[in-house]
Amino acid sequence: MIEIINLYKSFSGQQVLNGLNLKIADKELIAIIGQSGGGKSVFLRHLIGLVKPDSGSIIIEGVDITRVSRKELDLIRQKFGVVFQGGALFDSITIYDNVAFPLREKLKLDESQIQQKVRELLEDVGLSGIEKKYPAEISGGMKKRVALARALVVEPKIVLFDEPTTGLDPILLRSIHHLIIDTHRKYSFTGIVISHDIPEIFEVVDRVAFLYKGRIAEIGTPEEIQNSSNPISRQFITGKLDDSIKIL
Amino acid sequence: MEKLIRKIGSKAIFIIRMAGHMFIFLVKSICYIFIPPFKLKLLLKQIHFIGNKSLLVIVLIGTFTGMVLALQLFYTLRKFGSEAMLGPAIALSLIRELGPVLTALTVTGRAGSAITAEIGIMRISEQIDALTAMALNPLRYLVVPNIVAALIAFPLLTAIFNVIGIFGGYLVGVELLGLSAGTYFSQMKQYLDIVDIEIGLYKSISFGLIVSWISCYKGYYTSYGAEGVSKSTTEAVVLSSVLILIWDYFIGAIYL
Incomplete structure (x- = not known):
C-alpha cells in the first residue's frame, strides 16, 4: 500500500x-x-x-x-524497480551487464544464476539475442524494453x-x-x-x-x-x- | 551603489556556499574510499583511463619540455660560463616544478574533461538516478574510483614525465650542443636531493586529488542539457588548472 x-x-x-x-x-x-x-x-x-x-x-x-x-x-x-524516461541504461556496459547489474550489486548471486535470470527477463521483454550489444547500438523502443527487464530482474x-x-x-x-x-x-x-x-x-x-x-x-x-x-x-x-x- | 553591494554580496555567498558544497562532496568521497565494498574493477579501469591512456601525450610533452629547457638554460648558463650546471638545472626544474605541473595540466585537459563529460552525461540521462533508485551509492561507482586512480596515476605519470624530460634535455645538451654526458649526469646527482623528489611527489599527489575532485564534482552536479555538460566541462578544466597553479605556489613556498 x-x-x-x-x-x-x-x-x-x-x-x-x-x-x-x-x-x-x-x-x-x-x-x-x-x-x-x-x-x-x-x-x-x-x-x-x-x-x-x-x-x-x-x-x-x-x-x-x-x-x-x-x-x-x-x-x-x-x-522498487524504475523504468526511466530514456531508459537510463549504463552506456559503458553491454545489455547483458545492464540487466545483470542490480543482481550482481545487490543480490550477490553466482554467475550461472545471474545468466539464467537475465536470459529469462530478456526473453520476457522479447529481446533474446542482443545480450552482447551496447545501449548505443539498439533502438529507443528496445532500450525501454531493456530498462523494463532491468527494473524487473530483482522482482x-x-x-x-x-x-x-x-x-x-x-x-x-x-x-x-x-x-x-x-x-x-x-x-x-x-x-x-x-x-x-x-x-x-x-x-x-x-x-x-x-x-x-x-x-x-x-x-x-x-x-x-x-x-x-x-x-x-x-x-x-x-x-x-x-x-x-x-x-x- | 546599494545594488552593486548587493550583487557582490550575493556572489560572495554563492561562492562560499559552492566551496562548502564541494568540500562536503570531497569529504564524503574520501570516506567511501575506506568503506567496503571496494570497486576494484572500476578502479583498474580508471587507472588505465587516466594513467595508461595519457602516457603518449605525457611522453611527447615531457620530451619537448626537456629539449626546450636544455636550449634555453644552455643559452643562459653559457653567459655565466656555467654550462656544466645544465643537468642539475633541468632536473631541478622538472622534478620540483614543471614535471608535476605540466603533467597535471595535461591530464586535466585529456582525462579530467572526459571524466566531467562522462559523469555529466550520466547525470542528464538519469543514469545516476538509476543507481540511486537501485539503492546503490553513485559516489562509490563514479567518484571514488576516479579519485583513487588519480592518486595512483598522477605520481607515476609525473615520474615518467621527469625521466623523459631529462632524456630530452640530454638529447639537446649532450648530443646537439656538445656537453659531455658525464658532466650532465654527475652534476645532476650532486645537486639533486631526496627532498626535491619528495616535493614533486607531494605536488603530483595533491594535483591528482584536485583534478579528480573538481572533474567529478562538476560532472556530478552538471546542469541539464548538452549546454550544461559543455559548461561543466569547461569549468572543470579552468578551475582545476587555476587550483593546480595556486596550490603549486603554496607548496613551493612551504618547501623553499
Missing part, C-alpha cells in the same frame, strides 16, 4: 505539487496523467526519494520515507514507469503497453505509470489519476475518467484548446 498525504513541492518559487493526496493499493496498476510540466515526473521522483518534498508524507508499506535515514530509505528503495514489489512510451511509434507504443500488462500479470507488482498516451493508456491500467495544478483533480477507473463530467478532465482527454485549461 502506498499513501501520499498532502505533498507539497516548489522549485524556485514555482509550486509544482500543491497538496497532493493519493492512495494506491497493492498490485494495482495506476496511470498518472496530466499536462506536460505539471509535476508528474517530480511526483514519481518523490516516491523513490530522489526529491525531498517541502512538506507532506509518502507512506510505503507503513513507512514514511520522508522521515527516514538514508540507510532506511535504501531498504525501501530495494522494493520488485513496486514498479515506476516514467513515460515509458515517449518518442515511440504507435505500434511500439502498443507493444510496450502489452509488455506492461503481461509483466504485471506475471510478476504481480504495484505499477505506477506516468503517461501521455490518451486514450491508449486506458486499456492498460486499473485506475487513472488526473494530476492538475499539483493535485489529483480526479481519480477513477478508465471508464469513469473517460465519462467524467469534470470539464478539466474532459478537456485534457479530448485535447481541446479553447476550454478550462489555458495553454497560451
Whole structure:
C-alpha cells in the first residue's frame, strides 16, 4: 500500500505539487496523467526519494520515507524497480551487464544464476539475442524494453514507469503497453505509470489519476475518467484548446 | 551603489556556499574510499583511463619540455660560463616544478574533461538516478574510483614525465650542443636531493586529488542539457588548472 498525504513541492518559487493526496493499493496498476510540466515526473521522483518534498508524507508499506535515514530509505528503495524516461541504461556496459547489474550489486548471486535470470527477463521483454550489444547500438523502443527487464530482474514489489512510451511509434507504443500488462500479470507488482498516451493508456491500467495544478483533480477507473463530467478532465482527454485549461 | 553591494554580496555567498558544497562532496568521497565494498574493477579501469591512456601525450610533452629547457638554460648558463650546471638545472626544474605541473595540466585537459563529460552525461540521462533508485551509492561507482586512480596515476605519470624530460634535455645538451654526458649526469646527482623528489611527489599527489575532485564534482552536479555538460566541462578544466597553479605556489613556498 502506498499513501501520499498532502505533498507539497516548489522549485524556485514555482509550486509544482500543491497538496497532493493519493492512495494506491497493492498490485494495482495506476496511470498518472496530466499536462506536460505539471509535476508528474517530480511526483514519481518523490516516491523513490530522489526529491525531498517541502512538506507532506509518502507512506510505503507503513513507512514514511520522508522521515527516514538514508540507510532506511535504501531498504525501501530495494522494493522498487524504475523504468526511466530514456531508459537510463549504463552506456559503458553491454545489455547483458545492464540487466545483470542490480543482481550482481545487490543480490550477490553466482554467475550461472545471474545468466539464467537475465536470459529469462530478456526473453520476457522479447529481446533474446542482443545480450552482447551496447545501449548505443539498439533502438529507443528496445532500450525501454531493456530498462523494463532491468527494473524487473530483482522482482520488485513496486514498479515506476516514467513515460515509458515517449518518442515511440504507435505500434511500439502498443507493444510496450502489452509488455506492461503481461509483466504485471506475471510478476504481480504495484505499477505506477506516468503517461501521455490518451486514450491508449486506458486499456492498460486499473485506475487513472488526473494530476492538475499539483493535485489529483480526479481519480477513477478508465471508464469513469473517460465519462467524467469534470470539464478539466474532459478537456485534457479530448485535447481541446479553447476550454478550462489555458495553454497560451 | 546599494545594488552593486548587493550583487557582490550575493556572489560572495554563492561562492562560499559552492566551496562548502564541494568540500562536503570531497569529504564524503574520501570516506567511501575506506568503506567496503571496494570497486576494484572500476578502479583498474580508471587507472588505465587516466594513467595508461595519457602516457603518449605525457611522453611527447615531457620530451619537448626537456629539449626546450636544455636550449634555453644552455643559452643562459653559457653567459655565466656555467654550462656544466645544465643537468642539475633541468632536473631541478622538472622534478620540483614543471614535471608535476605540466603533467597535471595535461591530464586535466585529456582525462579530467572526459571524466566531467562522462559523469555529466550520466547525470542528464538519469543514469545516476538509476543507481540511486537501485539503492546503490553513485559516489562509490563514479567518484571514488576516479579519485583513487588519480592518486595512483598522477605520481607515476609525473615520474615518467621527469625521466623523459631529462632524456630530452640530454638529447639537446649532450648530443646537439656538445656537453659531455658525464658532466650532465654527475652534476645532476650532486645537486639533486631526496627532498626535491619528495616535493614533486607531494605536488603530483595533491594535483591528482584536485583534478579528480573538481572533474567529478562538476560532472556530478552538471546542469541539464548538452549546454550544461559543455559548461561543466569547461569549468572543470579552468578551475582545476587555476587550483593546480595556486596550490603549486603554496607548496613551493612551504618547501623553499
